[in-house]
Amino acid sequence: MAEPTFSPSLLQSLREAEHIVVLTGAGVSAESGIPTFRQAQTGLWAKYDPQELATPDAFRRNHRLVWGWYQWRRELVSRARPNPAHLALAAMEEVTTHLTLITQNVDGLHGQAGSHNIIELHGNLMRNKCFEYDHPVTAGAEIAPEVPEDPPRCPQCRSLLRPDVVWFGEALPANTIETAFAATQESDVFFAIGTSAVVHPAASLPLLAMERGALTIEVNPDRTSLSPLVDHRFPRPAGELLPALVLAAWPDVSIGGV
Numbered sequence: 001m002a003e004p005t006f007s008p009s010l011l012q013s014l015r016e017a018e019h020i021v022v023l024t025g026a027g028v029s030a031e032s033g034i035p036t037f038r039q040a041q042t043g044l045w046a047k048y049d050p051q052e053l054a055t056p057d058a059f060r061r062n063h064r065l066v067w068g069w070y071q072w073r074r075e076l077v078s079r080a081r082p083n084p085a086h087l088a089l090a091a092m093e094e095v096t097t098h099l100t101l102i103t104q105n106v107d108g109l110h111g112q113a114g115s116h117n118i119i120e121l122h123g124n125l126m127r128n129k130c131f132e133y134d135h136p137v138t139a140g141a142e143i144a145p146e147v148p149e150d151p152p153r154c155p156q157c158r159s160l161l162r163p164d165v166v167w168f169g170e171a172l173p174a175n176t177i178e179t180a181f182a183a184t185q186e187s188d189v190f191f192a193i194g195t196s197a198v199v200h201p202a203a204s205l206p207l208l209a210m211e212r213g214a215l216t217i218e219v220n221p222d223r224t225s226l227s228p229l230v231d232h233r234f235p236r237p238a239g240e241l242l243p244a245l246v247l248a249a250w251p252d253v254s255i256g257g258v
């Protein structure tokens with residue numbers, strides 16, 4: 001596939017931006033080997049629907065199954081490394097005036113890539129909390145389970161631990177969505193990268209950016225509901241497109257590993 005090209009006006013808008021907001025989804029971690037949600041599920045859990053596993057009821061019904069699925073995802077994530085898309089976003093944060101990175105992902109790869117101003121809308125897979133009272137738990141403080149396949153227990157209340165991620169039907173972590181909306185309200189450039197834009201409230205952020213007149217950019221090989229609405233659409237893998245875009249706008253920037 002030919003090298004992507006970028007209009008001078010787009011590159012100038014990036015360089016002059018006062019506040020760039022980036023919304024990422026599972027697609028930005030696809031090139032790190034982490035399966036997305038709504039594409040053909042690969043591997044052991046192809047027969048389970050995440051919407052059947054990532055819910056409080058599923059955990060009540062069968063906490064070993066849900067815990068096992070998250071342990072499998074943790075194992076996968078622990079072997080994953082940031083890809084050039086994550087690294088290009090970290091580099092962009094270094095060279096631009098103000099960048100807010102809002103991610104739906106729970107894999108922690110943006111932080112590993114060097115991004116700092118991150119809002120984890122859906123929590124973080126590598127953290128636990130207790131199922132009954134949301135007590136935060138430092139790793140290793142938990143009480144060993146009676147049965148190996150059981151989740152460990154909360155040191156404060158002995159209820160089962162669960163991953164500190166947002167499940168279907170649950171509210172987002174307090175003030176994360178408010179912070180995400182506030183950043184989007186004042187953004188003058190808004191990227192939607194690797195997201196199918198179907199899960200709210202995250203999916204309403206690009207629409208808010210458009211209402212506020214921000215320059216909107218989508219990076220996704222597949223079409224989404226945003227595709228006909230954005231100012232610039234790049235139907236390319238993020239790991240290819242983002243380094244090329246950042247280097248085109250800021251030729252002297254160094255992108256780790258690229």
Ligand code: OAD
Binds near residue numbers: 026
């Ligand atoms: P999805 O799996 O719904 O969408 C991933 C998008 O990334 C798809 O549109 C793919 O076409 C695209 N994609 C795949 N490979 C890509 C690549 N290399 N570069 C760029 N894009 C690529 O994942 P999300 O939109 O993140 O919620 O899903 C949103 C939420 O639904 C998730 O956070 C999760 C899920 O249920 C919770 O866990 C609460």
